[in-house]
Amino acid sequence: MVSHLRATLSRIVRSQSHLPTSSHAHPLVSPHRILTILGSSVAAAAFSSSPFAVEDYLVSRCGLTQAQALKAATKLSHLRSRAKPEAVLAYLESTLGVPHADVARIVAIDPTILRCNVEKTLVPRVAELREVGLSRDEIARFVSLVPDALRSRFLRGNLEFWLGELGSLDRLLPVVRRCSGLLKANLDKVTRPNVAFLRQCGRSISEIAATNVYSPRIFIKNPEILKEAVQLVEELGILQDDVLAIVRKQPIILSMSEKKVRGNLIFLMNDVGLEASYIVQRPVLLMYSVERRLMPRHCLLKVLKEKGLLKGELNYYNTAS
DSSP states (O other), X not given: OHHHHHHHHHHHHHHHTTSOOOTTSOOOOOHHHHHHHHHHHHHHHHHHHSOOOHHHHHHHTTOOOHHHHHHHHTTOTTOOSXXXXXXXXXXXXXXXXXXXXXXXXXXXXOGGGGGSOIIIIIHHHHXXXXXXXXXXXXXXXXXXXXXXXXGOTTHHXXXXXXXXXXSSHHHXXXXXHHOGGGGTSOIIIIIHHHHHHHHHTTOOHHHHHHHOSSGGGGGGSOHHHXXXXXXXXXXXXXXXXXXXXXHHHOGGGGGSXXXXXXXXXHIIIIISOOOHHHHHHOGGGGTSOIIIIIHHHHHHHHHHHHTTOOOSOOOHHHHHO
């Protein structure tokens, strides 16, 4: 197609060279210039009509590795052009001042940010971050760690709440990095009730948040499930004061499934023969797998006892842990 157009245009130019010229006539564009313009136009048209290669774009423009691009591309299958991604990247780099290396991290964590409408989604959320008091540099740090929070309609309320609880952005960022759901939960229906309940259990909210990778998730658990977990433990013969002691030591237990808690308690109390008070002092036993850890070691102890190979009683917690 291109060669045909070039040949046609060449014939037109050659025919124009035989026309009479006048000092007042507009000078003809040189054949070389016309062919160059034509070639550029055809190439641009071909580029614009070619499919958008998402994986190549993620590698060449966003700085992802091939493996990261392959994974991220599955979430961007509906992208048909680079228009939205370019607008998002320009906003992150130019407006917010996010370094290119952090842009790669953002896209790897949350590829769908490249599908966002800058004016309708990103600009309003960033405005909320400014209203809370974050500087341009702090906003860049925040977005680099939890980019998915920019799509939360609960962002401002949650951010103000947790800044108040933890005292500073430096303390908050490691927590929301482990659990960005803290900034997306319904503050009044989920977060506040859970925080109030944990305070009743005598736990420091900042200590729970900083404990480990799982603990912050307890704040966004369905409040009813937390209450049911307490009720379940009480039904199995552990008094309320003991429940509170368990929560103080291992608050993450309240976010475990009912099946898990019930199964561990039944096994430990019925099969192993442990007293409730023993479990209360060692609540980590409720977190171990019955099938992969507790039962095999219990069976081993039974066999050793039957063969007379144990001298005295072993501490079950030491064996299990």
